[in-house]
Every structure is written in structure tokens, then in C-alpha cells.
Amino acid sequence: MKELKSGKVNLLDYTLNGLEEFFIQIGEPKFRAKQVFRWIHLNGASTFEVMSDVSKTLKAKLSEIAEIRVPQLISEHIASDGVVKWILEVGEGNKIETVYIPENERGTLCISSQVGCALECQFCSTGRQGFNRNLTAGEVVSQLWWANQSLGHTPKEEKIITNVVMMGMGEPLANYDNVVTAMKIMLDDNAYNLSKRKLTLSTSGMIPGIDRLKNDCPVSLAVSLHASNDEVRSEIIPLNKKYPIKELMAACSRYLSASPRDFITFEYVMLQNVNDKLQHARELIKIVGNMPCKFNLIPFNPFPNAGFESSSRDQILQFQKILRNAGFITTIRKTRGEDIDAACGQLVGKVNDKTKRQEKWRTIAIQQVSSK
Numbered sequence: 001m002k003e004l005k006s007g008k009v010n011l012l013d014y015t016l017n018g019l020e021e022f023f024i025q026i027g028e029p030k031f032r033a034k035q036v037f038r039w040i041h042l043n044g045a046s047t048f049e050v051m052s053d054v055s056k057t058l059k060a061k062l063s064e065i066a067e068i069r070v071p072q073l074i075s076e077h078i079a080s081d082g083v084v085k086w087i088l089e090v091g092e093g094n095k096i097e098t099v100y101i102p103e104n105e106r107g108t109l110c111i112s113s114q115v116g117c118a119l120e121c122q123f124c125s126t127g128r129q130g131f132n133r134n135l136t137a138g139e140v141v142s143q144l145w146w147a148n149q150s151l152g153h154t155p156k157e158e159k160i161i162t163n164v165v166m167m168g169m170g171e172p173l174a175n176y177d178n179v180v181t182a183m184k185i186m187l188d189d190n191a192y193n194l195s196k197r198k199l200t201l202s203t204s205g206m207i208p209g210i211d212r213l214k215n216d217c218p219v220s221l222a223v224s225l226h227a228s229n230d231e232v233r234s235e236i237i238p239l240n241k242k243y244p245i246k247e248l249m250a251a252c253s254r255y256l257s258a259s260p261r262d263f264i265t266f267e268y269v270m271l272q273n274v275n276d277k278l279q280h281a282r283e284l285i286k287i288v289g290n291m292p293c294k295f296n297l298i299p300f301n302p303f304p305n306a307g308f309e310s311s312s313r314d315q316i317l318q319f320q321k322i323l324r325n326a327g328f329i330t331t332i333r334k335t336r337g338e339d340i341d342a343a344c345g346q347l348v349g350k351v352n353d354k355t356k357r358q359e360k361w362r363t364i365a366i367q368q369v370s371s372k
């Protein structure tokens with residue numbers, strides 16, 4: 001039983017199976033767990049009071065030992081293109097970001113998995129904030145709960161959030177158990193009933209986690225590749241020193257055997273004079289070989305003291321052309337929510353820069369550029 005500081009357990013932390021076990025432990029029949037689970041996730045209940053088909057006695061009992069603890073809203077930012085970003089507090093001043101991106105036929109929610117991040121990718125605003133702690137399963141899934149509430153929707157109605165990407169603050173596979181629990185709740189048809197194809201986990205390349213995920217909860221996989229060789233990748237993603245590209249590609253190939261999609265998405269942030277040469281595009285073609293995959297080129301969204309510039313539009317188009325000519329579906333990510341700093345970690349980073357790395361990264365980046 002996972003207790004909060006209040007001494008109560010957070011029912012948002014439980015999958016339906018977990019909640020059934022909890023109810024059995026407290027001497028209640030299993031079916032009650034399903035009722036409560038549906039109230040929380042399908043109807044957006046945050047108190048036991050509203051659960052009209054739950055007896056007064058059970059409500060009183062639950063209130064003694066449990067709660068439905070959702071994050072506190074710090075601020076809401078709505079961009080001119082409809083993107084919404086929420087800064088949420090998960091206790092003790094720890095802030096996370098959740099972003100909703102509406103498009104014509106779908107609505108995508110980008111969810112955080114950690115407060116900050118320990119992986120220190122050099123181009124990432126979240127990486128600049130240092131690492132505070134993993135989010136609990138309840139704190140991960142409550143971002144979806146929150147977004148539905150805030151958008152005035154319950155999942156039992158027609159879905160407004162059709163897609164979820166684990167692509168916000170943090171490395172989801174570094175918080176494996178909690179993220180997998182949260183994703184199982186998102187997939188449950190007694191909760192958000194998301195399709196595995198429309199739930200995407202994005203990793204910077206934690207190979208053991210990729211292999212575990214294949215067996216535990218296969219969802220769509222995106223990999224933050226961002227470089228075509230180990231030399232550049234290790235510079236901008238330190239984790240690459242532990243899990244180099246060749247081994248990462250092998251893990252991606254293994255994942256495909258269980259993936260709900262028949263391809264891996266490779267994310268590639270376009271950093272001027274760092275990873276955007278046409279030679280890099282040709283290297284990419286070689287390293288992925290015959291693996292079914294798509295590339296998503298991301299114009300870098302600069303933030304103060306980033307030390308990197310985005311590649312020019314023309315350079316990105318030329319890069320894309322090489323990949324397309326080799327037969328790869330290659331998209332260029334639309335920049336959304338620019339007027340609210342919607343890129344990962346930017347808003348929290350404004351409030352909460354815990355590192356003094358800016359100068360160091362800027363120096364490294366300048367050295368890289370001048371040595372090319």
C-alpha cells in the first residue's frame with residue numbers, strides 16, 4: 001500500500017487490478033473497486049462525495065484511509081494557435097508541465113514523467129533544471145485526468161484527447177514502474193481507453209527499459225536520436241556513452257516484434273552546424289539500415305542561453321529531401337505554441353533554473369561549431 005505524507009493512499013496510483021487488491025485488503029468486494037475506478041477516471045471524480053452509487057459507509061471508510069490527490073494548478077497558458085500549457089505543482093514546490101496540442105482530427109497531450117531530468121541532454125531546457133524526483137504513477141496519470149477536467153470533458157464522452165505522448169519533462173524509462181502503471185491506466189477501457197497505437201513513449205535511448213517495455217506494455221515508440229554518429233550523439237546526449245547507436249538500433253529492431261505500430265519514430269532536433277549537415281542525413285540512412293522507421297525533424301526552439309541555434313528552413317528541407325529520396329517518411333514538426341514557450345521545460349525553466357550549466361554548454365557548443 002503506497003502511503004502519502006498525509007498517511008492516506010492516493011487511489012490515482014492504482015491500476016484496476018491494483019485497486020481491486022486494495023479493496024480486498026480493506027475487506028470490500030472487488031466490484032466496488034471498479035465502480036470507484038470508473039468514477040475517478042471516466043467521470044473525473046476527485047472526491048468520494050460525488051460517487052452516487054457508493055454507499056455512505058464505504059465513502060466514510062475510504063475518506064479515512066484514501067484520497068484522490070490531483071496536482072495543483074499554478075498557471076495556464078493558452079497560445080494563439082490553441083495550444084494549452086499547464087504548470088502543475090505536485091507538492092513541495094515541485095512543478096511540472098503538461099501540454100495539450102489540438103489539431104484538426106486529434107488532440108494530443110504531452111505528459112511529464114519526472115520533476116526535472118538527470119540526463120542532461122545539452123539542447124534541452126528541462127535538462128538544465130537538474131533532477132528532483134520521479135513522479136508517482138498517480139502524478140503521471142493525473143495529468144491526463146487534469147487535462148480532461150480543464151478542457152471541460154470527461155473520457156466517457158467522445159474523446160477530446162485522442163493521443164498521449166510521454167514526451168514532456170523527464171526520461172520516462174528512468175521512472176519505469178510508475179510510467180508503466182500510469183500507461184496501463186490510460187489504456188484501460190474503464191478509464192481513458194486509449195489505443196496502444198495512440199500512446200507513444202519517447203525515450204532518449206535507455207536500452208534495458210526498451211526491452212522491458214516490449215514485454216510489459218508495448219506502446220508506440222519514439223526515440224530521441226538527434227545525431228547520426230556516436231561522436232556527435234555522445235556530445236549532445238551523454239547517455240549515448242552508455243548506450244551507443246549500434247546497440248540502440250538493435251534494441252529498436254527487437255521492439256518492433258511487439259510494437260503496436262510497424263515502425264519506430266526517430267526524433268531529430270535540427271541544430272545548426274552540429275547535426276544538420278547533409279552528410280549526417282546520409283549517415284542516418286546507413287545506421288537505420290532496413291529498419292522500418294520514420295523521421296521527425298524538429299526545428300530547435302531556442303531558449304535563453306541555450307548555446308544552440310536552429311538549422312535554417314532551407315537546410316532542414318534539404319536534409320528532409322535526402323531521407324525522403326532514400327524512401328523514409330520524414331516529417332518536419334510544426335512549431336506550435338510559440339507565444340507561450342510550449343517546448344518542453346521552457347516555462348518551468350524560466351521559474352526554476354537549478355543548474356549553472358548555461359555558460360558551460362554555450363562554450364562547448366561554440367567549440368563544436370568552430371571545430372567543424
Ligand code: SF4
Nearest residue numbers: 117120121124127170
Ligand atoms: S531531452 Fe528528455 S531525456 Fe534529455 S534532458 Fe531533456 S527531458 Fe531529459
